[in-house]
Amino acid sequence: MSSTTTASPVRRRPGRGRSGHRGGSAFRRGYGPYVLELALVAVAVVFLFPVYALVTLALKDPRQIAESPLAPPAPPTLANFGDAWSSAKLGPALANSTVITATSLLLLVVLGSTAARFLAHRARGVGYGLYVLFLLGIVLPFQLGMIPLYELVDGLGWLGTYQGMVLFYTGIQLPFTVFLYTGFVRALPPDYAQAALIDGCDHRQAFTRVVFPLLRPVTGTVIILNAVFVWNDFFTPLLYLGGSDKETVPVGVFAFVGQYVSDHGLVFAGLVLAALPVLVVFALLQRYVIKGFAGGLKG
Template identity: 55%
Template sequence: MNRYTKRTFVLEVVMIAVAVVFAFPVYVLVNLALRKPSDTSSPIRPTVSPTLHNFSQAWQQGGLGGALINSVVITAASVLIVLAVSSLAAYPLARSTAHWSRGTFLLIMLGLILPFQLASLPLYQTVRDLGLLGSVWSLVLFYSGLQVPFTTFLYVGFLRALPRDFEDAASIDGAGPVEAFRYIVFPMLKPITVTALVLNAVNVWNDFFTPLLYLSGSTHQTMPVAIAGFVGQYVSDWNLIFAALLISIIPVLAVYLALQRSIINGFAGGLKG
Protein backbone atom coordinates (compact mmCIF):
# COMPACT_ATOMS: atom_id res chain seq x y z
CA MET A 1 0.00 0.00 0.00
CA ASN A 2 1.31 3.42 -0.97
CA ARG A 3 1.49 5.90 1.87
CA TYR A 4 0.51 9.54 1.57
CA THR A 5 3.90 11.22 1.78
CA LYS A 6 5.10 14.79 1.79
CA ARG A 7 6.17 14.41 -1.83
CA THR A 8 2.65 13.37 -2.80
CA PHE A 9 1.24 16.44 -1.08
CA VAL A 10 3.67 18.72 -2.89
CA LEU A 11 2.77 17.14 -6.25
CA GLU A 12 -0.93 17.62 -5.55
CA VAL A 13 -0.39 21.27 -4.69
CA VAL A 14 1.62 21.80 -7.87
CA MET A 15 -1.03 20.12 -10.01
CA ILE A 16 -3.80 22.17 -8.42
CA ALA A 17 -1.80 25.35 -9.00
CA VAL A 18 -1.24 24.44 -12.66
CA ALA A 19 -4.96 23.65 -13.06
CA VAL A 20 -5.87 27.03 -11.60
CA VAL A 21 -3.47 28.82 -13.96
CA PHE A 22 -5.02 27.11 -16.99
CA ALA A 23 -8.60 27.54 -15.74
CA PHE A 24 -8.27 31.24 -14.95
CA PRO A 25 -8.44 32.49 -18.59
CA VAL A 26 -11.47 30.25 -19.17
CA TYR A 27 -13.15 31.75 -16.13
CA VAL A 28 -12.53 35.28 -17.40
CA LEU A 29 -13.82 34.30 -20.85
CA VAL A 30 -17.09 32.86 -19.54
CA ASN A 31 -17.47 35.61 -16.93
CA LEU A 32 -17.25 38.44 -19.47
CA ALA A 33 -19.38 36.61 -22.04
CA LEU A 34 -22.25 36.45 -19.53
CA ARG A 35 -21.83 40.03 -18.30
CA LYS A 36 -23.98 42.97 -19.36
CA PRO A 37 -22.14 45.64 -21.41
CA SER A 38 -23.08 48.26 -18.82
CA ASP A 39 -21.12 46.39 -16.14
CA THR A 40 -17.59 47.85 -16.25
CA SER A 41 -16.27 46.25 -13.09
CA SER A 42 -13.15 44.12 -12.92
CA PRO A 43 -13.13 41.06 -15.20
CA ILE A 44 -12.15 38.96 -12.20
CA ARG A 45 -15.23 39.85 -10.20
CA PRO A 46 -18.01 37.26 -10.66
CA THR A 47 -20.96 38.46 -12.71
CA VAL A 48 -23.94 39.15 -10.46
CA SER A 49 -26.68 39.17 -13.12
CA PRO A 50 -25.59 36.89 -15.99
CA THR A 51 -27.32 37.24 -19.36
CA LEU A 52 -27.36 35.36 -22.68
CA HIS A 53 -28.11 38.50 -24.69
CA ASN A 54 -24.47 38.79 -25.75
CA PHE A 55 -24.64 35.43 -27.52
CA SER A 56 -27.74 36.24 -29.55
CA GLN A 57 -26.41 39.69 -30.43
CA ALA A 58 -23.02 38.31 -31.47
CA TRP A 59 -24.72 35.62 -33.57
CA GLN A 60 -26.85 38.15 -35.44
CA GLN A 61 -24.42 41.05 -35.64
CA GLY A 62 -21.36 39.05 -36.67
CA GLY A 63 -23.00 36.60 -39.07
CA LEU A 64 -21.62 33.70 -37.08
CA GLY A 65 -24.09 31.22 -38.56
CA GLY A 66 -22.57 31.33 -42.04
CA ALA A 67 -19.05 31.54 -40.64
CA LEU A 68 -19.68 28.45 -38.51
CA ILE A 69 -20.93 26.46 -41.52
CA ASN A 70 -17.94 27.55 -43.59
CA SER A 71 -15.49 26.57 -40.85
CA VAL A 72 -17.11 23.15 -40.45
CA VAL A 73 -17.09 22.45 -44.20
CA ILE A 74 -13.50 23.63 -44.65
CA THR A 75 -12.20 21.73 -41.64
CA ALA A 76 -14.04 18.47 -42.39
CA ALA A 77 -13.16 18.41 -46.10
CA SER A 78 -9.52 19.38 -45.53
CA VAL A 79 -8.93 16.84 -42.78
CA LEU A 80 -10.54 13.99 -44.75
CA ILE A 81 -8.43 14.74 -47.82
CA VAL A 82 -5.24 15.09 -45.77
CA LEU A 83 -5.77 11.80 -43.94
CA ALA A 84 -6.62 9.92 -47.13
CA VAL A 85 -3.71 11.29 -49.18
CA SER A 86 -1.15 11.06 -46.38
CA SER A 87 -1.98 7.49 -45.36
CA LEU A 88 -1.92 6.28 -48.97
CA ALA A 89 1.36 8.08 -49.64
CA ALA A 90 3.00 6.91 -46.42
CA TYR A 91 2.33 3.20 -47.00
CA PRO A 92 4.66 2.69 -50.01
CA LEU A 93 7.18 5.17 -48.59
CA ALA A 94 7.42 3.18 -45.36
CA ARG A 95 7.40 -0.30 -46.92
CA SER A 96 9.53 0.19 -50.05
CA THR A 97 13.31 -0.14 -49.82
CA ALA A 98 14.02 1.36 -53.25
CA HIS A 99 16.14 4.48 -53.64
CA TRP A 100 13.20 6.46 -55.02
CA SER A 101 11.31 5.89 -51.76
CA ARG A 102 13.90 7.68 -49.62
CA GLY A 103 14.28 10.50 -52.14
CA THR A 104 10.52 11.00 -52.39
CA PHE A 105 10.19 11.02 -48.62
CA LEU A 106 12.90 13.66 -48.28
CA LEU A 107 11.20 15.72 -50.99
CA ILE A 108 7.91 15.61 -49.10
CA MET A 109 9.70 16.57 -45.90
CA LEU A 110 10.78 19.82 -47.53
CA GLY A 111 7.22 20.93 -46.85
CA LEU A 112 8.08 20.85 -43.14
CA ILE A 113 11.27 22.87 -43.54
CA LEU A 114 10.14 25.60 -45.92
CA PRO A 115 7.61 28.05 -44.40
CA PHE A 116 4.49 28.47 -46.50
CA GLN A 117 4.81 32.27 -46.19
CA LEU A 118 7.60 32.10 -48.79
CA ALA A 119 5.07 30.86 -51.34
CA SER A 120 2.17 33.10 -50.32
CA LEU A 121 2.31 35.26 -53.44
CA PRO A 122 2.61 32.45 -56.04
CA LEU A 123 -0.05 30.44 -54.21
CA TYR A 124 -2.37 33.44 -54.23
CA GLN A 125 -1.77 33.96 -57.94
CA THR A 126 -2.44 30.28 -58.63
CA VAL A 127 -5.71 30.35 -56.70
CA ARG A 128 -6.69 33.53 -58.52
CA ASP A 129 -5.94 31.98 -61.92
CA LEU A 130 -8.06 28.97 -60.98
CA GLY A 131 -10.96 31.30 -60.20
CA LEU A 132 -11.23 30.08 -56.61
CA LEU A 133 -10.69 33.37 -54.78
CA GLY A 134 -13.58 34.03 -52.42
CA SER A 135 -14.55 30.33 -52.38
CA VAL A 136 -14.24 28.00 -49.42
CA TRP A 137 -12.75 25.40 -51.76
CA SER A 138 -9.66 27.54 -52.17
CA LEU A 139 -8.99 26.97 -48.47
CA VAL A 140 -9.68 23.26 -48.77
CA LEU A 141 -7.11 23.07 -51.58
CA PHE A 142 -4.60 25.12 -49.57
CA TYR A 143 -4.91 23.14 -46.33
CA SER A 144 -4.90 19.82 -48.17
CA GLY A 145 -1.47 20.62 -49.55
CA LEU A 146 -0.11 22.38 -46.48
CA GLN A 147 -0.87 19.63 -43.94
CA VAL A 148 0.11 16.61 -46.05
CA PRO A 149 3.90 16.68 -45.33
CA PHE A 150 3.48 16.72 -41.55
CA THR A 151 0.74 14.08 -41.59
CA THR A 152 2.74 11.87 -43.95
CA PHE A 153 5.70 12.17 -41.58
CA LEU A 154 3.51 10.92 -38.72
CA TYR A 155 2.16 8.00 -40.74
CA VAL A 156 5.57 6.93 -42.05
CA GLY A 157 7.06 6.89 -38.56
CA PHE A 158 4.16 4.83 -37.23
CA LEU A 159 4.17 2.41 -40.19
CA ARG A 160 7.88 1.72 -39.85
CA ALA A 161 7.26 0.54 -36.28
CA LEU A 162 4.49 -1.87 -37.35
CA PRO A 163 5.47 -5.49 -38.09
CA ARG A 164 4.83 -6.79 -41.61
CA ASP A 165 3.60 -10.21 -40.49
CA PHE A 166 -0.08 -9.48 -41.12
CA GLU A 167 0.63 -8.03 -44.58
CA ASP A 168 2.75 -11.07 -45.50
CA ALA A 169 -0.05 -13.37 -44.40
CA ALA A 170 -2.56 -11.38 -46.46
CA SER A 171 -0.32 -11.55 -49.55
CA ILE A 172 -0.04 -15.33 -49.14
CA ASP A 173 -3.84 -15.49 -49.14
CA GLY A 174 -3.88 -13.61 -52.45
CA ALA A 175 -4.49 -10.02 -51.28
CA GLY A 176 -2.84 -7.27 -53.29
CA PRO A 177 -1.19 -4.15 -51.85
CA VAL A 178 -4.43 -2.15 -52.02
CA GLU A 179 -6.49 -4.83 -50.27
CA ALA A 180 -3.76 -5.36 -47.65
CA PHE A 181 -3.67 -1.64 -46.91
CA ARG A 182 -7.45 -1.27 -46.79
CA TYR A 183 -8.31 -4.30 -44.67
CA ILE A 184 -5.13 -4.97 -42.70
CA VAL A 185 -2.89 -1.92 -42.39
CA PHE A 186 -5.30 1.00 -42.17
CA PRO A 187 -7.29 -0.42 -39.19
CA MET A 188 -3.98 -0.71 -37.32
CA LEU A 189 -3.32 2.97 -38.04
CA LYS A 190 -6.23 4.10 -35.87
CA PRO A 191 -4.04 5.55 -33.07
CA ILE A 192 -2.00 7.78 -35.38
CA THR A 193 -5.07 8.58 -37.49
CA VAL A 194 -6.91 9.96 -34.46
CA THR A 195 -3.83 11.93 -33.44
CA ALA A 196 -3.44 13.40 -36.93
CA LEU A 197 -7.16 14.17 -37.09
CA VAL A 198 -7.05 16.19 -33.88
CA LEU A 199 -3.88 18.11 -34.77
CA ASN A 200 -5.01 18.96 -38.30
CA ALA A 201 -8.54 19.90 -37.27
CA VAL A 202 -7.33 22.32 -34.60
CA ASN A 203 -4.83 23.94 -36.97
CA VAL A 204 -7.39 24.43 -39.73
CA TRP A 205 -10.16 25.61 -37.40
CA ASN A 206 -8.01 28.24 -35.67
CA ASP A 207 -6.22 29.60 -38.75
CA PHE A 208 -6.81 33.32 -39.29
CA PHE A 209 -4.32 34.53 -41.91
CA THR A 210 -5.27 32.23 -44.81
CA PRO A 211 -9.06 32.78 -44.69
CA LEU A 212 -8.45 36.52 -44.39
CA LEU A 213 -6.27 36.38 -47.50
CA TYR A 214 -8.30 34.11 -49.77
CA LEU A 215 -11.84 35.07 -48.70
CA SER A 216 -11.26 38.82 -48.45
CA GLY A 217 -13.88 40.80 -50.35
CA SER A 218 -16.39 37.93 -50.48
CA THR A 219 -19.44 37.11 -48.41
CA HIS A 220 -17.73 34.00 -47.03
CA GLN A 221 -15.72 34.04 -43.82
CA THR A 222 -14.59 31.63 -41.13
CA MET A 223 -15.07 31.87 -37.39
CA PRO A 224 -11.69 33.52 -36.56
CA VAL A 225 -12.22 36.19 -39.24
CA ALA A 226 -15.82 36.77 -38.14
CA ILE A 227 -14.73 37.21 -34.52
CA ALA A 228 -12.01 39.65 -35.57
CA GLY A 229 -14.74 41.78 -37.11
CA PHE A 230 -15.93 42.71 -33.61
CA VAL A 231 -12.62 44.46 -32.92
CA GLY A 232 -12.82 48.05 -34.18
CA GLN A 233 -10.16 50.70 -34.50
CA TYR A 234 -11.64 52.88 -31.79
CA VAL A 235 -14.34 50.81 -30.06
CA SER A 236 -14.36 47.10 -29.20
CA ASP A 237 -17.28 45.37 -27.51
CA TRP A 238 -15.43 42.80 -25.47
CA ASN A 239 -18.61 41.18 -24.18
CA LEU A 240 -19.61 40.29 -27.73
CA ILE A 241 -16.08 39.19 -28.56
CA PHE A 242 -15.93 36.76 -25.66
CA ALA A 243 -19.44 35.49 -26.43
CA ALA A 244 -18.40 34.86 -30.03
CA LEU A 245 -15.27 33.08 -28.82
CA LEU A 246 -17.38 30.75 -26.70
CA ILE A 247 -19.63 30.01 -29.68
CA SER A 248 -16.56 29.12 -31.76
CA ILE A 249 -15.26 26.83 -29.02
CA ILE A 250 -18.49 24.85 -28.64
CA PRO A 251 -18.21 22.76 -31.87
CA VAL A 252 -14.62 21.73 -31.15
CA LEU A 253 -15.47 20.97 -27.53
CA ALA A 254 -18.51 18.92 -28.58
CA VAL A 255 -16.42 16.84 -30.96
CA TYR A 256 -13.79 16.29 -28.28
CA LEU A 257 -16.37 15.16 -25.71
CA ALA A 258 -18.00 12.83 -28.24
CA LEU A 259 -14.66 11.28 -29.24
CA GLN A 260 -12.90 11.67 -25.90
CA ARG A 261 -12.17 7.99 -25.37
CA SER A 262 -10.94 7.46 -28.93
CA ILE A 263 -8.76 10.57 -28.77
CA ILE A 264 -7.14 9.54 -25.47
CA ASN A 265 -6.60 5.99 -26.72
CA GLY A 266 -5.22 7.40 -29.95
CA PHE A 267 -2.64 9.56 -28.21
CA ALA A 268 -1.72 6.72 -25.84
CA GLY A 269 -1.41 4.26 -28.73
CA GLY A 270 0.61 6.75 -30.73
CA LEU A 271 3.04 7.21 -27.88
CA LYS A 272 3.41 3.46 -27.45
CA GLY A 273 3.91 2.98 -31.18
Protein backbone atom coordinates in the same frame (compact mmCIF):
# COMPACT_ATOMS: atom_id res chain seq x y z
CA MET B 1 34.00 -25.71 29.18
CA SER B 2 32.22 -22.41 28.69
CA SER B 3 33.35 -19.92 26.11
CA THR B 4 32.74 -16.21 26.21
CA THR B 5 31.82 -14.51 22.98
CA THR B 6 32.62 -10.84 22.73
CA ALA B 7 30.46 -8.87 20.28
CA SER B 8 32.38 -6.50 18.12
CA PRO B 9 31.21 -2.91 18.32
CA VAL B 10 29.18 -1.64 15.37
CA ARG B 11 30.90 1.20 13.64
CA ARG B 12 28.83 3.98 12.22
CA ARG B 13 29.97 6.11 9.39
CA PRO B 14 30.42 9.71 10.35
CA GLY B 15 27.62 12.00 9.29
CA ARG B 16 25.18 9.18 8.59
CA GLY B 17 22.44 8.84 11.12
CA ARG B 18 18.71 8.92 11.28
CA SER B 19 18.77 12.52 10.13
CA GLY B 20 21.21 11.95 7.22
CA HIS B 21 20.43 11.46 3.57
CA ARG B 22 18.05 8.65 4.44
CA GLY B 23 15.88 11.28 6.05
CA GLY B 24 16.00 13.27 2.83
CA SER B 25 14.96 10.17 0.90
CA ALA B 26 12.08 9.66 3.31
CA PHE B 27 11.09 13.29 2.75
CA ARG B 28 11.05 12.75 -0.99
CA ARG B 29 8.94 9.65 -0.57
CA GLY B 30 6.59 11.26 1.92
CA TYR B 31 6.15 14.82 0.66
CA GLY B 32 7.54 14.71 -2.89
CA PRO B 33 4.29 13.58 -4.56
CA TYR B 34 2.32 16.27 -2.73
CA VAL B 35 4.73 18.98 -3.82
CA LEU B 36 4.51 17.74 -7.40
CA GLU B 37 0.71 17.71 -7.25
CA LEU B 38 0.64 21.26 -5.92
CA ALA B 39 2.95 22.39 -8.71
CA LEU B 40 0.72 20.73 -11.32
CA VAL B 41 -2.36 22.35 -9.80
CA ALA B 42 -0.66 25.75 -9.97
CA VAL B 43 0.24 25.20 -13.64
CA ALA B 44 -3.34 24.11 -14.37
CA VAL B 45 -4.70 27.25 -12.73
CA VAL B 46 -2.41 29.42 -14.85
CA PHE B 47 -3.53 27.72 -18.07
CA LEU B 48 -7.24 27.66 -17.15
CA PHE B 49 -7.43 31.28 -16.05
CA PRO B 50 -7.86 32.67 -19.63
CA VAL B 51 -10.66 30.15 -20.22
CA TYR B 52 -12.34 31.22 -16.99
CA ALA B 53 -12.08 34.89 -17.94
CA LEU B 54 -13.46 34.19 -21.44
CA VAL B 55 -16.51 32.28 -20.21
CA THR B 56 -17.15 34.63 -17.28
CA LEU B 57 -17.19 37.76 -19.43
CA ALA B 58 -19.40 36.04 -21.99
CA LEU B 59 -22.02 35.36 -19.29
CA LYS B 60 -22.17 38.93 -17.95
CA ASP B 61 -24.08 42.03 -18.97
CA PRO B 62 -22.26 45.37 -19.40
CA ARG B 63 -23.12 46.49 -15.85
CA GLN B 64 -21.56 43.39 -14.26
CA ILE B 65 -18.47 43.68 -16.46
CA ALA B 66 -17.99 47.33 -15.40
CA GLU B 67 -18.39 46.55 -11.70
CA SER B 68 -16.30 43.35 -11.38
CA PRO B 69 -14.93 41.85 -14.62
CA LEU B 70 -13.43 38.66 -13.15
CA ALA B 71 -15.97 37.87 -10.45
CA PRO B 72 -18.38 35.00 -11.14
CA PRO B 73 -21.52 36.18 -12.97
CA ALA B 74 -24.44 36.78 -10.62
CA PRO B 75 -26.76 36.01 -12.26
CA PRO B 76 -25.36 34.66 -15.55
CA THR B 77 -27.04 35.69 -18.79
CA LEU B 78 -27.21 33.89 -22.13
CA ALA B 79 -28.45 36.91 -24.06
CA ASN B 80 -24.94 37.70 -25.29
CA PHE B 81 -24.76 34.44 -27.24
CA GLY B 82 -28.00 35.08 -29.11
CA ASP B 83 -26.99 38.65 -29.92
CA ALA B 84 -23.51 37.56 -31.01
CA TRP B 85 -24.92 34.82 -33.24
CA SER B 86 -27.22 37.22 -35.07
CA SER B 87 -24.89 40.25 -35.13
CA ALA B 88 -21.70 38.48 -36.21
CA LYS B 89 -23.48 36.21 -38.72
CA LEU B 90 -21.63 33.25 -37.26
CA GLY B 91 -24.01 30.76 -38.87
CA PRO B 92 -22.68 31.14 -42.45
CA ALA B 93 -19.11 31.48 -41.13
CA LEU B 94 -19.43 28.24 -39.16
CA ALA B 95 -20.80 26.48 -42.23
CA ASN B 96 -17.88 27.73 -44.36
CA SER B 97 -15.31 26.68 -41.76
CA THR B 98 -16.94 23.27 -41.39
CA VAL B 99 -16.89 22.58 -45.14
CA ILE B 100 -13.27 23.70 -45.54
CA THR B 101 -12.02 21.89 -42.44
CA ALA B 102 -13.89 18.63 -43.07
CA THR B 103 -12.85 18.42 -46.73
CA SER B 104 -9.23 19.21 -45.91
CA LEU B 105 -9.17 16.58 -43.16
CA LEU B 106 -10.64 13.95 -45.47
CA LEU B 107 -7.99 14.57 -48.11
CA LEU B 108 -5.20 14.68 -45.52
CA VAL B 109 -6.23 11.35 -43.99
CA VAL B 110 -6.59 9.60 -47.35
CA LEU B 111 -3.44 11.01 -48.97
CA GLY B 112 -1.32 10.93 -45.80
CA SER B 113 -2.11 7.33 -44.88
CA THR B 114 -1.66 6.11 -48.46
CA ALA B 115 1.68 7.86 -48.86
CA ALA B 116 2.84 6.60 -45.46
CA ARG B 117 1.99 3.03 -46.48
CA PHE B 118 4.40 3.32 -49.40
CA LEU B 119 7.14 5.24 -47.57
CA ALA B 120 7.14 2.97 -44.51
CA HIS B 121 8.10 -0.06 -46.60
CA ARG B 122 10.56 1.71 -48.91
CA ALA B 123 13.44 2.53 -46.57
CA ARG B 124 15.92 3.05 -49.41
CA GLY B 125 16.11 4.69 -52.77
CA VAL B 126 13.07 6.61 -53.99
CA GLY B 127 11.07 5.99 -50.84
CA TYR B 128 13.73 7.44 -48.56
CA GLY B 129 14.21 10.46 -50.86
CA LEU B 130 10.48 11.19 -50.86
CA TYR B 131 10.36 10.87 -47.08
CA VAL B 132 13.18 13.40 -46.70
CA LEU B 133 11.33 15.69 -49.10
CA PHE B 134 8.24 15.53 -46.91
CA LEU B 135 10.37 16.32 -43.85
CA LEU B 136 11.70 19.41 -45.62
CA GLY B 137 8.11 20.49 -46.06
CA ILE B 138 7.78 20.54 -42.28
CA VAL B 139 10.95 22.55 -41.70
CA LEU B 140 10.43 25.23 -44.36
CA PRO B 141 7.91 27.93 -43.34
CA PHE B 142 5.01 28.19 -45.75
CA GLN B 143 5.02 31.98 -45.40
CA LEU B 144 7.97 32.04 -47.81
CA GLY B 145 5.68 30.87 -50.61
CA MET B 146 2.63 33.00 -49.87
CA ILE B 147 3.00 35.21 -52.95
CA PRO B 148 3.57 32.34 -55.45
CA LEU B 149 0.73 30.37 -53.85
CA TYR B 150 -1.56 33.37 -54.11
CA GLU B 151 -0.68 33.81 -57.77
CA LEU B 152 -1.30 30.11 -58.37
CA VAL B 153 -4.74 30.19 -56.76
CA ASP B 154 -5.56 33.42 -58.57
CA GLY B 155 -4.48 31.88 -61.90
CA LEU B 156 -6.78 28.92 -61.28
CA GLY B 157 -9.66 31.30 -60.58
CA TRP B 158 -10.12 29.86 -57.08
CA LEU B 159 -9.91 33.04 -54.99
CA GLY B 160 -12.96 33.27 -52.78
CA THR B 161 -13.81 29.57 -53.24
CA TYR B 162 -13.77 26.45 -51.11
CA GLN B 163 -11.43 24.54 -53.41
CA GLY B 164 -8.70 27.18 -53.17
CA MET B 165 -8.61 26.92 -49.39
CA VAL B 166 -8.82 23.12 -49.41
CA LEU B 167 -5.93 22.93 -51.88
CA PHE B 168 -3.85 25.27 -49.72
CA TYR B 169 -4.46 23.48 -46.43
CA THR B 170 -3.97 20.01 -47.93
CA GLY B 171 -0.63 20.97 -49.42
CA ILE B 172 0.60 22.79 -46.32
CA GLN B 173 -0.35 20.11 -43.79
CA LEU B 174 0.40 16.99 -45.86
CA PRO B 175 4.12 16.75 -44.88
CA PHE B 176 3.29 16.77 -41.18
CA THR B 177 0.49 14.25 -41.72
CA VAL B 178 2.77 11.91 -43.67
CA PHE B 179 5.39 12.18 -40.93
CA LEU B 180 2.91 11.07 -38.25
CA TYR B 181 1.43 8.25 -40.33
CA THR B 182 4.82 6.91 -41.48
CA GLY B 183 6.16 6.50 -37.96
CA PHE B 184 3.02 4.69 -36.86
CA VAL B 185 2.89 2.38 -39.90
CA ARG B 186 6.52 1.38 -39.33
CA ALA B 187 5.62 0.31 -35.79
CA LEU B 188 2.87 -2.03 -36.99
CA PRO B 189 3.75 -5.72 -37.44
CA PRO B 190 3.64 -6.66 -41.15
CA ASP B 191 1.94 -9.96 -40.36
CA TYR B 192 -1.57 -8.50 -40.61
CA ALA B 193 -1.18 -7.27 -44.17
CA GLN B 194 0.61 -10.46 -45.21
CA ALA B 195 -2.21 -12.58 -43.78
CA ALA B 196 -4.75 -10.52 -45.74
CA LEU B 197 -2.76 -11.03 -48.95
CA ILE B 198 -2.64 -14.77 -48.34
CA ASP B 199 -6.41 -14.81 -47.82
CA GLY B 200 -6.93 -13.36 -51.30
CA CYS B 201 -6.97 -9.58 -50.78
CA ASP B 202 -5.03 -7.31 -53.09
CA HIS B 203 -2.78 -4.57 -51.69
CA ARG B 204 -5.54 -1.94 -51.72
CA GLN B 205 -7.97 -4.18 -49.86
CA ALA B 206 -5.30 -5.25 -47.38
CA PHE B 207 -4.62 -1.62 -46.57
CA THR B 208 -8.23 -0.37 -46.39
CA ARG B 209 -9.66 -3.39 -44.55
CA VAL B 210 -6.78 -4.49 -42.31
CA VAL B 211 -4.04 -1.86 -41.96
CA PHE B 212 -6.07 1.37 -41.91
CA PRO B 213 -8.35 0.29 -39.01
CA LEU B 214 -5.18 -0.27 -36.97
CA LEU B 215 -4.22 3.36 -37.61
CA ARG B 216 -7.11 4.67 -35.52
CA PRO B 217 -4.91 6.29 -32.80
CA VAL B 218 -2.72 8.23 -35.22
CA THR B 219 -5.74 9.11 -37.36
CA GLY B 220 -7.31 10.74 -34.30
CA THR B 221 -4.09 12.66 -33.74
CA VAL B 222 -4.00 13.79 -37.37
CA ILE B 223 -7.61 14.94 -37.24
CA ILE B 224 -7.21 16.91 -34.01
CA LEU B 225 -3.96 18.69 -34.87
CA ASN B 226 -4.96 19.55 -38.41
CA ALA B 227 -8.47 20.58 -37.39
CA VAL B 228 -7.11 23.02 -34.81
CA PHE B 229 -4.74 24.53 -37.39
CA VAL B 230 -7.29 24.83 -40.20
CA TRP B 231 -10.15 26.04 -38.02
CA ASN B 232 -8.13 28.70 -36.18
CA ASP B 233 -6.14 29.99 -39.16
CA PHE B 234 -6.83 33.67 -39.72
CA PHE B 235 -4.30 35.12 -42.14
CA THR B 236 -4.87 32.72 -45.05
CA PRO B 237 -8.70 33.02 -45.16
CA LEU B 238 -8.36 36.78 -44.82
CA LEU B 239 -6.05 36.79 -47.84
CA TYR B 240 -7.90 34.26 -50.01
CA LEU B 241 -11.53 34.77 -48.92
CA GLY B 242 -11.67 38.38 -47.72
CA GLY B 243 -14.73 40.19 -49.05
CA SER B 244 -16.45 37.05 -50.31
CA ASP B 245 -19.37 35.07 -48.91
CA LYS B 246 -17.00 32.18 -47.99
CA GLU B 247 -15.33 33.87 -45.02
CA THR B 248 -14.48 31.53 -42.15
CA VAL B 249 -15.08 31.92 -38.42
CA PRO B 250 -11.81 33.72 -37.50
CA VAL B 251 -12.37 36.33 -40.23
CA GLY B 252 -16.00 36.81 -39.18
CA VAL B 253 -15.06 37.14 -35.52
CA PHE B 254 -12.35 39.66 -36.42
CA ALA B 255 -14.86 41.89 -38.19
CA PHE B 256 -17.32 41.41 -35.33
CA VAL B 257 -14.74 42.38 -32.70
CA GLY B 258 -13.85 45.51 -34.62
CA GLN B 259 -17.52 46.50 -34.80
CA TYR B 260 -18.50 45.72 -31.20
CA VAL B 261 -15.21 46.26 -29.41
CA SER B 262 -16.89 48.38 -26.72
CA ASP B 263 -19.40 45.63 -25.83
CA HIS B 264 -17.13 43.05 -24.28
CA GLY B 265 -19.94 40.66 -23.41
CA LEU B 266 -20.88 40.26 -27.09
CA VAL B 267 -17.25 39.98 -28.13
CA PHE B 268 -16.42 37.21 -25.69
CA ALA B 269 -19.66 35.39 -26.43
CA GLY B 270 -18.71 35.38 -30.11
CA LEU B 271 -15.28 34.01 -29.24
CA VAL B 272 -16.82 31.20 -27.17
CA LEU B 273 -19.16 30.25 -30.03
CA ALA B 274 -16.24 30.25 -32.48
CA ALA B 275 -14.15 27.97 -30.25
CA LEU B 276 -16.85 25.47 -29.30
CA PRO B 277 -16.76 23.20 -32.39
CA VAL B 278 -13.04 22.51 -32.26
CA LEU B 279 -13.24 21.99 -28.49
CA VAL B 280 -15.93 19.37 -29.01
CA VAL B 281 -13.77 17.57 -31.59
CA PHE B 282 -10.80 17.68 -29.24
CA ALA B 283 -12.86 16.32 -26.33
CA LEU B 284 -14.06 13.41 -28.46
CA LEU B 285 -10.65 12.45 -29.86
CA GLN B 286 -8.15 13.64 -27.25
CA ARG B 287 -7.42 10.12 -25.96
CA TYR B 288 -5.90 9.26 -29.35
CA VAL B 289 -3.33 12.07 -29.28
CA ILE B 290 -0.87 10.44 -26.88
CA LYS B 291 -1.34 7.02 -28.51
CA GLY B 292 -0.64 8.46 -31.92
CA PHE B 293 2.51 10.28 -30.86
CA ALA B 294 3.74 7.28 -28.87
CA GLY B 295 3.31 4.96 -31.83
CA GLY B 296 4.98 7.40 -34.19
CA LEU B 297 7.97 7.92 -31.91
CA LYS B 298 8.39 4.18 -31.40
CA GLY B 299 8.42 3.68 -35.15
